Amino acid sequence: MNVRNAARDETGQVSVRLGADRLCKSYGSIEANRDISITVAPGEIHAIVGENGAGKSTLMRMLQGIEQPDSGRIIVDDQVVDLTGPQRAFTLGIGMVHQEFMLxxxxxxxxxxxxxxxxxxxxxxxxxxxxxxxxxxxxxxxxxxxxxxxxxxxxxxxxxxxxxxxxxxxxxxxxxxRILILDEPTAVLAPQQVDDLFALLKKLRDGGTTILFISHKLREVMALADQVTVIRRGEVQYTSPVAETDPDTIAGHMVGGQGVLPESAADAKSRQAVVGDVVLEVSGLTTPIVEKSHPLHGVGFELRKGEIIGLAGVSGNGQNELVECLVGLRPVGGGVVSFAGQDITHMSNQQRRARGMGYISADRRHEGLALEASVEANVIAGSQRKPPISNGGFFNRRAMRRAAEERLSFIGVRHGGLDNAAGDLSGGNQQRLVFAREIASRPSLLIVSQPTRGVDLVGIAAIHGILSDFRRNGGSVLLISEELDEILALSDRILVMADGAIVGETSASDADIGHIGRMMVIQGAGDG
Ligand SMILES: Nc1ncnc2c1ncn2[C@@H]1O[C@H](COP(=O)(O)OP(=O)(O)OP(=O)(O)O)[C@@H](O)[C@H]1O
Incomplete structure (x- = not known):
């Protein structure tokens, strides 16, 4: 990029509102960004897409002055700038909306x-x-x-x-x-709310604001962005005006030479599940009114062997509280939870796990992982006292390493080494790690909350494939997701939750996305 010659156009406007010029950043042996160059014009919406661990967040941290590049330059308004810290970036008009809000x-x-x-x-x-x-x-x-x-x-x-x-x-x-960076802004929104957000962003764009947004959803990229850049393994693979490309081409650049994507969830689902006896029965579940939580009002449903139930809802309507009651992390006020014919309402989380309940928490950073501990310790946790890792009181280090490697490669966790801290993995790879561990314990029931939040296309297909296989082999799944597409693709039956209650039910074959979306926001916190 020739910045000095990046002359302002005839109208005196700048041509590069925000640019990266051959930015490099390494963490130890990992080259998170290698010679990344992008150019964002004033009043442009520019999407950055890429697999988990591709280097998107690293780039955004440098563009915000949170991290310093090892080499390369950052350009704002056609000028090379030195973003010595976040305050400097902010003064230049660069602001970011993170996935976890800062209010x-x-x-x-x-x-x-x-x-x-x-x-x-x-x-x-x-x-x-x-x-x-x-x-x-x-x-x-x-x-x-x-x-x-x-x-x-x-x-x-x-x-x-x-x-x-x-x-x-x-x-x-x-x-x-003037330069707004958004990290997966639609992850927490219902479909109608996504439309509202996009209308707002387009309005801001038309008023001259420049927008950079990270997304894993190509449909959204096509609907919103003017320009798209694909990052793969730390390098820019592809950049194009959105009007001149299509989702297949973008996906192809994201996954590189891996060829055909794994079986899609829709394909997997088309093989009808055989549904058996009731595995999980919930009736009249209530929770006491506790500050900072959303009470449940008599939640009831049955989940059968070989069935996936999808629980749809806008976040903050009692889904977390329901999950916590089911896995034994929150005391219930009233009602009964039975698992495999046994009343488990007051059992501990460990007792439930011992009976075959697996749990994938939406909060992987706090509940799902010990971030300071190694990748190996995290993926083995819970199995360290069982064969083949422990036998007759003897601990087998090699067996542990082998088991860790098998589990990680099973679901394609990209990591820099088994001894690295789990906290150093990219967000999507942290989620894959949790999945690898839970599946390895061979549960009969999986309670899965937001399983693919922040996970890339290949990872989503892999996780969906695992859930479908699990179901086909007789496992039962309660899937809680803010992604309606995910719920529709995987579930046999769909329940809608609003304001601490189940407000609707539909079979997957009759499901209508507009109808479900309306039920989600018609009551409760989604109505605000
Ligand atoms: N502070 C750090 N220490 C060590 N390695 C890091 C650190 N931050 C990122 N990495 C590594 O750099 C690579 C790029 O990570 P980055 O978070 O930028 O990816 P990403 O594209 O944002 O991924 P995701 O979609 O999963 O959030 C990954 O291999 C990651 O493990």
Whole structure:
């Protein structure tokens, strides 16, 4: 990229709003980014796609000044800049909306809007006071401009997730963000909310904001982006205007020479499951009202052998609480949970596991993994006292290594070495690791929450294939997912949850995405 000669065009506009010029970044022996060059024009929506561990987050961290490149240059407004830290990037107008929102949960949305940059009245001499009226005016003006409906007096904690996301965006705009980076922004949204977000982003784009977004969903890339760049194994593989490409071409560049994608979930599902006896029976389940949780109101359903039930719902409507009750991590207020004919309502998580219940938590960083521990320790956890790793009281180190390697390669976890910390894996590879461990313990029932959040195309197909095989071999799955496509592709039956209750049920063959989406948002927290 010839920056010095990247002359402003005839109208005096800059041609490169944000650019990376041969950026390199290594962690030990891993080259996370190698000679990455991208160019983003003013008022462009640029999608960055790539497999898990491809190097997308590393690039974003450098563009935000959180990490320094080993070599290469970053360009803002046609000029080479030195992003010495996040504050410098912010001053230049670069702002990022992370997957985990940064709002302070107990402050109101208005307080969050101005936090750290409060408008003040200086009428009282040296003392000053916050000008709430002007804060509210600026919030409402931005909300109007972005067509968002925001109740500024609500705390962030009590605000539906899609409104929190709007407020995050508005907050950045208020502080002069001109280059907005979004990390998988639709992961937590219902379909209608995705449409609203895209309408907002297009509006911002048309007003001159430059948008860079990371996504694993090619349908979204096609619907939203002007330009797409594929990163593979730390290098730019492909870049194209979206109007001149198609999802197959993009996917081909993402997976490189791996050829045909693994069997899709839809193909796997077309082989009808044989459904047997009831394995999990839940009736009248309630939870006490506890702060920071969403109470359950009499949840009941049956899950049979060889069946996948998909639980659809906007996040924050009681799904987490239900899962925690089922796996023994939250006390129930009333009702009964039976597993394989036995009342397990008050059993511990360990007792449930010993009876064949596997659990894949949505919160892999806190519940699913010990991030400081090695990749090997994490993938073996729970099996270290069983053969072949332990035999007659003797611990077999080689058998442990072999088992770890087999488990990791079974689901294609990309890692830099068995002794590296699990926390150093990319997000998607952390999720694969949890899956590899849980499947290896051969459960009869899997409770799976957000199994493919942040996982790439190949990983999704692999995980879906594993779930379908598990079901075909007589396993039962309760699948909780914010991805309706995933629920539709895998489930035999679909339950919809809103406001702590099951509000609808449909068989997969009759499922209609619009109808399910409406049930999801018609009540409860999704309605905000
Ligand atoms: N702090 C770190 N220490 C060691 N290795 C790291 C670190 N951060 C990233 N890596 C490695 O660099 C590579 C690129 O990771 P990165 O997080 O950028 O990928 P990604 O494309 O964002 O993946 P995902 O889609 O799974 O989030 C991976 O192999 C990862 O394990």
């Amino acid at each position: 302070a949960p107990d402050l109101t949305l208005l307080e969050n809007l101005v936090l750290g940059d409060e408008p003040v009245i200086r009428a009282l001499g040296p003392a000053s006071t916050i000008d709430w009226r002007s804060a509210l005016e600026s919030g409402e003006r931005l909300a109007r401009e972005t067509a968002a409906h925001v109740d500024w007096s609500r705390t962030a904690r009590n605000t539906p997730v899609h409104i929190q996301q709007f407020v995050e965006i508005i907050r950045l705009l208020r502080r002069g963000t």
